[in-house]
Amino acid sequence: MTLPEIEHQHDFSYPSLYRQLEQDGMLNVGEYGPDWYNTVLPTLKDRPTLLLFADDFELLGVDAVAQALAEQAEPDDYRQIDPAFTFIPFAQTGAGDHYCFFQTGAADGEIPIVLLWHDQEEARYVAKNLQDFIFSMLLDIMADQDTYNDVSDEQFREQLEKMLVTHARYLTPRQQEVLQTLLARDIGDYEVALPKGRTETHRGLLTDLELKTLKQELIPFDKPDFPYGAAARS
Numbered sequence: 682m683t684l685p686e687i688e689h690q691h692d693f694s695y696p697s698l699y700r701q702l703e704q705d706g707m708l709n710v711g712e713y714g715p716d717w718y719n720t721v722l723p724t725l726k727d728r729p730t731l732l733l734f735a736d737d738f739e740l741l742g743v744d745a746v747a748q749a750l751a752e753q754a755e756p757d758d759y760r761q762i763d764p765a766f767t768f769i770p771f772a773q774t775g776a777g778d779h780y781c782f783f784q785t786g787a788a789d790g791e792i793p794i795v796l797l798w799h800d801q802e803e804a805r806y807v808a809k810n811l812q813d814f815i816f817s818m819l820l821d822i823m824a825d826q827d828t829y830n831d832v833s834d835e836q837f838r839e840q841l842e843k844m845l846v847t848h849a850r851y852l853t854p855r856q857q858e859v860l861q862t863l864l865a866r867d868i869g870d871y872e873v874a875l876p877k878g879r880t881e882t883h884r885g886l887l888t889d890l891e892l893k894t895l896k897q898e899l900i901p902f903d904k905p906d907f908p909y910g911a912a913a914r915s
Contacts, residue, residue: 682747691750693769693784696792698811698851707731707847710740729844732818736825737774746770749779760802761910768797768804768909776800780807780814793902802910806902813900815848816856823863824885824892834868841886859899863887 684703688694702708710730711721725733732738741749749770753762762768767784774780779797783804786793794814795804808814822844826837841864849857863886871888872880883889 682743684743687743687747687750687769691767691769693767693782695769696782696811699771699782702731702851707851708740708742710742712742713739726840727843729840729847731848732772732815732822732844734827734840734844735818735822736827737776738772738780738818739775740772741770741779760799763909766909768795770797782811793904797909802908803906804909805906806904808900809902812851812853812856813902816852816860817896817900819844819848819860820863820887820892820895823860824883824887824889826868826884828884837868838864856899859895 684695684700707730710725710733711717722733731740746769752758753760753768765785768779768781769784770779770781772780774796777799779799781795781797781804782792783795783806784792786795786806791810793809794807794811796807797804808817823841826832826834832840845857845860845864849860852860866886868884868886870882870884873883873889875881887895
């Protein structure tokens, strides 16, 4: 299966940026499996592929995309996706929720990115286009060092520096400038407010409040979640 074949079968055109990512090898992450972290990840670390160090994010190969699309179209698929919607998956979370190009929501030449929840028949708008999605995810990575897996400050900064080398060309000059400015900061701890007055300590180059403000200023995209199931919309 190839990208053109998927486009032909589903009457869809990938964004030019996605095609460029494929041509540049930024989508080549190998086949996920039990040994992926030990055998494949080490070969990618020096020249990180698309959002390699993002939390809970796995790129889908072309064959996996084709399989996901085939499952969507099955009459007995448990999600019962409304056929009026066209979702083209390109990545997934560990729980199996898909990041998708939402062709049906395209406007002014932009194809929005949505997260298709698999267990509640709802989709969440994430970004108005792929470029903003990449920038948004890079900001998320910078705000949340993986202390759970004991990633050190030195390792964290090195990962970010290498990601900017491979990702900068796909961003706007302003987005590149913001990320470089953040990278020059000191890494520090900050408290995140939780329900019932609780707090949680995170570590990174910007706080959760700074993260929210930057996204609102640079990539505003405030659209509500929506049901995608045929039954929910009838």
